[in-house]
Amino acid sequence: MIEFIKILWIPFQWAIDFTIRLMHGSLFERVVIWFLLIMLVSVVVMVISILFDHSITDRNRKRRVKAYKKLDHLVTAYIFDEEARPEHLEELKTFLRRERESANLLLKTMMDQLVNFEGELKRSLIGLYEELGLVKYTRSKLHSRRWEKVVQGVREVSAFNQTRFNPDLLEIVRHRNKFLKMEAIVALLDSRKYNSLYLIANYPQRISQWEQLIITQKLKSLPRNELPSFGRWLLSEKEDILMFGMRILRIFKQYDGLEQVEQLIHHPSPYVRNEAIITVRELLLGHLLDDLVEQFEEEPTANQVEILNTVNHLGDESHIEFALKVFEGKYPVLVKLKAGKILEQSGIPLVAKSIEDEIFINHIKEPKIEWRY
Amino acid sequence: MALLVEWFFALVNFWIMVYAILISFSYFALAIQSFRAMRKHIRKNAYVNYRSILSSPLAPSVTLIAPAFNEGETIIQNVRSLLSLHYPFYNVIIVNDGSTDDSLEILTEAYSLERIDFVYEAHLETEPVRGIYKSSKAEYKNLIIIDKENGGKADALNTGINVADGKYIACVDVDCIIDPDALLRMVKPFMEQSNRRVIASGGVIRIANGCTIEDGRLLDKKLPKSTIELTQVLEYNRAFLLGRMAWGKLNGLLLISGAFGLFDKEVVINCGGYDTKTVGEDMELVVRMRRYMADRKEKYLVTFIPDPLCWTEAPADRKIFSRQRNRWTRGTIETLKIHKIMFFNPSYGVLGMFSYPYWFFMEWMAPWIETFGLLYTVFLVVTDRLNHYTFFLLLACVYFFAIFISTMAILADQLTFRQYRNRGDRRKLFQIALLEPFYFHPVVTFNAIKGNIDYLLGKQSWGVMTRSGFSKGKKKKPVGFALKRQKVEERRHRRFGRKKK
Numbered sequence: 001m002i003e004f005i006k007i008l009w010i011p012f013q014w015a016i017d018f019t020i021r022l023m024h025g026s027l028f029e030r031v032v033i034w035f036l037l038i039m040l041v042s043v044v045v046m047v048i049s050i051l052f053d054h055s056i057t058d059r060n061r062k063r064r065v066k067a068y069k070k071l072d073h074l075v076t077a078y079i080f081d082e083e084a085r086p087e088h089l090e091e092l093k094t095f096l097r098r099e100r101e102s103a104n105l106l107l108k109t110m111m112d113q114l115v116n117f118e119g120e121l122k123r124s125l126i127g128l129y130e131e132l133g134l135v136k137y138t139r140s141k142l143h144s145r146r147w148e149k150v151v152q153g154v155r156e157v158s159a160f161n162q163t164r165f166n167p168d169l170l171e172i173v174r175h176r177n178k179f180l181k182m183e184a185i186v187a188l189l190d191s192r193k194y195n196s197l198y199l200i201a202n203y204p205q206r207i208s209q210w211e212q213l214i215i216t217q218k219l220k221s222l223p224r225n226e227l228p229s230f231g232r233w234l235l236s237e238k239e240d241i242l243m244f245g246m247r248i249l250r251i252f253k254q255y256d257g258l259e260q261v262e263q264l265i266h267h268p269s270p271y272v273r274n275e276a277i278i279t280v281r282e283l284l285l286g287h288l289l290d291d292l293v294e295q296f297e298e299e300p301t302a303n304q305v306e307i308l309n310t311v312n313h314l315g316d317e318s319h320i321e322f323a324l325k326v327f328e329g330k331y332p333v334l335v336k337l338k339a340g341k342i343l344e345q346s347g348i349p350l351v352a353k354s355i356e357d358e359i360f361i362n363h364i365k366e367p368k369i370e371w372r373y
Numbered sequence: 374m375a376l377l378v379e380w381f382f383a384l385v386n387f388w389i390m391v392y393a394i395l396i397s398f399s400y401f402a403l404a405i406q407s408f409r410a411m412r413k414h415i416r417k418n419a420y421v422n423y424r425s426i427l428s429s430p431l432a433p434s435v436t437l438i439a440p441a442f443n444e445g446e447t448i449i450q451n452v453r454s455l456l457s458l459h460y461p462f463y464n465v466i467i468v469n470d471g472s473t474d475d476s477l478e479i480l481t482e483a484y485s486l487e488r489i490d491f492v493y494e495a496h497l498e499t500e501p502v503r504g505i506y507k508s509s510k511a512e513y514k515n516l517i518i519i520d521k522e523n524g525g526k527a528d529a530l531n532t533g534i535n536v537a538d539g540k541y542i543a544c545v546d547v548d549c550i551i552d553p554d555a556l557l558r559m560v561k562p563f564m565e566q567s568n569r570r571v572i573a574s575g576g577v578i579r580i581a582n583g584c585t586i587e588d589g590r591l592l593d594k595k596l597p598k599s600t601i602e603l604t605q606v607l608e609y610n611r612a613f614l615l616g617r618m619a620w621g622k623l624n625g626l627l628l629i630s631g632a633f634g635l636f637d638k639e640v641v642i643n644c645g646g647y648d649t650k651t652v653g654e655d656m657e658l659v660v661r662m663r664r665y666m667a668d669r670k671e672k673y674l675v676t677f678i679p680d681p682l683c684w685t686e687a688p689a690d691r692k693i694f695s696r697q698r699n700r701w702t703r704g705t706i707e708t709l710k711i712h713k714i715m716f717f718n719p720s721y722g723v724l725g726m727f728s729y730p731y732w733f734f735m736e737w738m739a740p741w742i743e744t745f746g747l748l749y750t751v752f753l754v755v756t757d758r759l760n761h762y763t764f765f766l767l768l769a770c771v772y773f774f775a776i777f778i779s780t781m782a783i784l785a786d787q788l789t790f791r792q793y794r795n796r797g798d799r800r801k802l803f804q805i806a807l808l809e810p811f812y813f814h815p816v817v818t819f820n821a822i823k824g825n826i827d828y829l830l831g832k833q834s835w836g837v838m839t840r841s842g843f844s845k846g847k848k849k850k851p852v853g854f855a856l857k858r859q860k861v862e863e864r865r866h867r868r869f870g871r872k873k874k
Contacts, residue, residue: 029766032770033766035770036770036773039770039773039774039776039777040773042780043776043780046777046780046781046783046784050780050783050799051796051800051803053787053788054787054791054794054796148416148419148420178567179420183420206567206568208564208565208567209431209433209563209564209565212431213426213429213432213564214425216429216430216431217425217428217429240567251430332494333492333494337492358490359490359492362489362490363489363491366489366490366491368487368489368507368508368509368514369489369507370514
C-alpha cells in the first residue's frame with residue numbers, strides 16, 4: 001500500500017521539484033521549464049479546441065439556421081400580408097432587440113430575398129429596411145476599420161439601393177485595399193453611377209485581369225443602352241486601361257472611339273498592339289487590315305498569329321499572296337499553320353514537297369483539330 | 374589537454390543548442406505566418422464568386438498535362454476526372470510515356486482515339502513522339518493523347534508543354550483526384566497580378582487513402598487505417614498548411630508539388646522546361662523559374678493556395694515509402710547543388726537570403742545533425758559525460774515542441790477547411806502526433822541519410838513506385854435508403870422485366 005502511494009506521489013514530487021527549480025534554478029533551467037510549460041498548456045488548449053470546436057460551431061450554425069428560417073418567414077409575411085404588417089413589424093423589432101447578431105442575420109435574410117423580388121415587392125422590402133432602422137448598421141459597417149465589415153456594408157448599400165451612401169462609396173473607391181475598391185465600384189455601378197469607372201481609369205495602380213472580369217460581369221448585368229461609351233478609355237496613357245478599354249468595346253460591341261484603334265495598332269507595347277489586332281478582327285475594322293499586314297514582319301509571334309487570324313476573318317483574295325508568302329517563308333510553326341489554314345479555306349491547293357510538308361498539310365486539313373480565334 | 378577536450382564538448386553543445394533553437398524558431402515563425410496568411414485568404418475568398426470566371430471571355434486558357442506510365446488499370450477514370458473540371462477554356466494532354474502495359478489501347482477504345490498528323494514547335498528537347506491522338510467524338514474534343522518513347526516524368530511533361538496551346542499549363546499526376554473547381558481557384562492569382570508577374574501557383578495536396586472515390590470523384594473524406602498512411606496525413610498537413618503557406622506568403626516558395634501546379638507557359642519554356650537529369654524535377658523547375666526572373670530583374674510571384682485542390686495516394690507500403698523519401702532527398706540535394714549560386718546571395722532577395730539557406734540548413738542538413746546528435750549522445754553515455762537531468766529536460770522540450778507543431782497543423786485544418794468532420798478522426802490524428810516522433814521520424818531521417826548516400830554513390834533512378842489505386846476493394850453493401858431503393862428496383866425488375874438503369 002505504501003509502495004502504491006509512493007508511486008502515486010511521484011508526479012507531485014516532480015511538480016514540486018519543477019516549481020522549486022523554476023523559482024530557484026539556473027537561468028537555463030528556468031527558461032527550459034517555462035518553455036515546457038508553455039508548450040504543454042498550448043497543446044492542451046489546442047486539443048480542446050480541436051475536439052470540441054465542431055460541437056460549438058455546429059450548435060451556433062443550427063441556432064443561426066433556425067433564426068434565419070424564422071426571419072425568412074416573418075419578412076415574407078410582412079411583404080405579402082399587407083394588413084398584418086404592423087404586427088410583423090413589431091415582431092421583427094422584438095427579434096432585433098432580443099437576439100445576438102440579429103441585425104446581421106436579418107440583413108442577410110432580406111438581401112437573399114431581394115434577389116428574387118422586383119417592383120413593388122422590392123420597394124416594400126427596402127421600406128422595411130428603413131422602417132427597422134437598419135441604415136445605422138450599414139453606416140457603422142461602412143465606417144468600420146475591418147475591411148470585411150466594410151465589404152458587407154457596401155453590399156448592403158448596393159442591395160437596398162441606398163444612394164445616400166454614394167459619397168462614402170466614392171471614398172472607398174480610392175481605398176488602397178483593392179478588394180474593397182472593387183466592391184465599391186460594383187456597388188456604384190449597381191446604382192448606375194458610371195463615373196466610378198472613370199475613377200479607375202485614372203487610378204495610379206494597374207487594373208488586374210480579375211478586376212476587369214468583375215467589372216465586365218457587372219456591366220453585363222446592366223441595361224446595355226445605359227452603358228457609357230468606353231471609347232474615351234482608348235485615349236488613356238496607361239497600357240492596362242487601353243487594353244481593358246478595347247476588351248470592353250469588343251464585349252459590348254461599342255463602335256465609338258474606334259478611330260483610336262488605328263493609332264493603337266502602332267502602339268509601342270506589343271500587348272496593346274495584340275489587343276488592338278483582336279479588336280480590328282472582332283469589330284470588323286477591315287480598313288485597318290492592310291496596315292496590319294504591313295507591320296507583320298516587325299511583330300512578335302503572338303501578334304503575327306493574331307494578324308493571320310484577322311486576315312482569315314476579314315481578308316479577301318488580295319491577301320492570299322501574303323498568306324502564301326508566310327506559308328512558304330521561315331516563320332514559327334504556329335504562324336505557318338495559320339497561314340496554311342487561310343490558304344486551305346480560300347481553296348488554294350497546298351502542295352507537299354516532302355514528308356514534313358505532308359504532315360504539315362495534314363495538320364491543317366485535320367478536322368479534329370480546333371482552330372481558335 | 375583535458376581543458377581542450379572540455380572546450381570542445383562545450384562548443385559542440387553550444388552549436389547543437391543554437392541549431393535546435395533556430396530550427397524550432399523557424400518552424401514556429403512559419404506556423405504563425407501560415408495561420409495569418411490562411412485567415413486572410415479565407416476571409417477574402419468568402420466574398421469571391423469563382424463561378425464568374427466560367428462565363429467570362431477574359432478567362433485565360435489552360436492546358437492540363439498529365440504524364441502516364443503503366444496506368445492502364447485506372448487511366449479511364451483518371452482521364453474522365455480531368456475532363457470534367459469546371460473551367461471555360463482548357464484542354465487535357467495525356468502523355469503516355471512509353472508504357473509497357475495496354476494504357477494506349479484502353480484509352481483508344483474508351484475515347485475513340487484516332488491517330489492524327491500534328492505539327493508543333495519543339496521548344497524543349499524530348500524523346501521521340503510516336504504519335505498524337507485525338508478523339509473522333511466531339512464531346513472529347515479537348516483531349517489530346519501523346520504516345521512517346523519512355524523518357525521519365527520530366528521528359529513527358531516537356532513533351533506536353535511543347536504541344537500545349539494554353540497560356541498557362543497545369544502539370545498534374547494522372548492518378549490524382551483534382552477538385553472540380555481547382556482550375557478556377559488556381560487561375561485567380563494569375564488574374565490578380567498587376568505589378569508583379571505570377572509565374573507559378575501551387576495548392577495543398579491531401580492524402581486520398583481511406584477516402585471514398587467513385588468515377589474519379591472524391592465522395593467522402595476519411596482517414597486511412599494503417600499507421601504509416603495516417604502519419605503521412607499529419608505530415609502533409611504540417612508541410613502544406615504550416616510550411617508552404619508561409620513561404621508562399623513570403624514569396625519564398627521553392628517547391629510546388631509535382632502532383633498539381635499551375636505555371637506560366639512562356640516562363641517555363643524560356644527557362645528550359647523540366648530538367649530531365651534530376652529526380653526532383655518539380656522543385657528544380659520552380660527554383661529555375663525564380664532564378665530566371667530574378668536574373669532578369671523582373672518582379673514576380675510564386676503563390677500558394679491553402680484550399681484542398683488535389684488528393685493523391687500516399688505509399689502504404691514501407692518499402693515504397695522509403696524509396697519515395699530517398700528520391701525526395703536526392704532531388705533536394707540536386708536542386709540545391711545546381712543553384713548553389715543563390716546561397717546567401719542578396720541579389721536573389723528572399724530566395725537567396727532565406728529560402729535557399731532554410732532548405733540547406735533545415736531540410737538537407739537536419740537529418741545529418743540529428744544523426745550526429747544521436748551518436749554524440751551515445752558517446753556521452755559511454756564516456757559517462759551525460760548530464761541526465763539536462764538531457765531529459767531538453768528531450769522533453771523537443772518532444773513537446775514536435776507535438777505542439779503537429780497539433781497546430783491539425784488545428785489549422787480544423788479552423789480552415791475542416792477536412793475531417795468526425796471527432797474520432799481528429800482524435801486519431803492527435804494520437805498519431807503523440808507517437809510519431811518515436812516510430813515515424815526515425816524512419817524519415819534514416820531514409821534521408823540513405824538518400825544522401827545514394828546521391829554520393831551516383832544513384833539516379835526513381836525506383837519502382839507502385840500504387841494500389843483508389844477503386845480497389847470490395848464494393849460496400851448498400852444500407853438504409855440505398856438498400857430500400859435497390860430492393861424496390863429489383864422487385865420492379867422481376868415484375869416488369871425492365872432493365873435497371
